Amino acid sequence: MIEKELSKIWQSSPHQEQVKFKKSRLILEVDSNLDRFHGETKWLHLREALGAIIAIPIFGYFGFTAPYLLTKIGALLMVLWATYILLVIKRTKKKKPAELSENYLQYLLKTKEYLQLQIKLRLSIFTWYVLPCMTFSYVFALGFFLENPEATKLIVGGGVYCLFIGYMIYFLNRRSAKKVVEPKLNKVNELINTLEEKNHRHPRVKN
């Protein structure tokens, strides 16, 4: 078989399958699909940030009205932390490759950057998410409990619960970085390497 035959065989597939459009309906349908998609995306973004959005006013309120100093400190730290989380979510979204009309290599490079950021965030979740959240919420609760001398069990129990939840968040994120994101990053790296394979040593080939 000669090379030209490959194209001929490849292009013979319309003999097996054809795409038909009803032009009059296509635009309407594409538009309604996009509306639905934008609605879902908006909801998804809101859902991701919802925890922080709810936490800010609640802890803000306690920060001003709580009678105990430790609770006040914990609440204000929680407000700062939730604001920081919102910024992290916003910054991460900016890195997501969205411009589909870029060339393939550029798109892959942007995807790589995004996936690297995802791995970094997931692997370091202990320092920017788990530790501050657990510590600040514990300090917040401690303010209430310390006023009650019989609450030692609650203080210890709460601490253990915080540690358990924190560990689970840390463990699940590390696992998803290794098992979900890393394989995708490896695949993207492999594609970039295949495309970028240096060509100056190749002889010129005519089209």
Add this chain to the structure above:
Amino acid sequence: MDRELETAFLEGLEQNKQKLLRVCSVYAADDEDKKDLFQEVVINIWKSMPSFKANSSLSTWMFRVTLNVCINAQTKLTKKKKQFVNMDSVELLQYEGPPPPEEESQQLIYLRSCIKKLNEADKALITLALEELPYKEIAEVTGITENHVAVKIKRIKNKLLNCINERS
């Protein structure tokens, strides 16, 4: 979106629909997947139309979006979920005319399965080459140099020919 863009979109799609579907076919696991991917491509082409600057031809630009949608489908971090509802206006129909010669069908099956064995970057290059896009346009779509495109395509074609010959 203005009428001019809408007309360009419909005309471009009409001219390239078979080509884009063939590109989708090498990234899809089955027919259902191919249809979903193709619909996603159509929607994303429409979504990206305002960014079309006419620096390249519309069909080259459409290939670019198609490849990026195909690679995006494979690197998504969220679980695979149907993003768009089915569009009734897009149908994939079986050809009703006389069937192609059996040898041709068989070779097409071999060719498709050999292409599926390639990595995604080689798939992208070879599908564009098989659609007979000039190397210059393939270079524009993929972002690598024309000379590099030529070298790589030559290698991939050899690989494909060997694979097909082994099978047949």
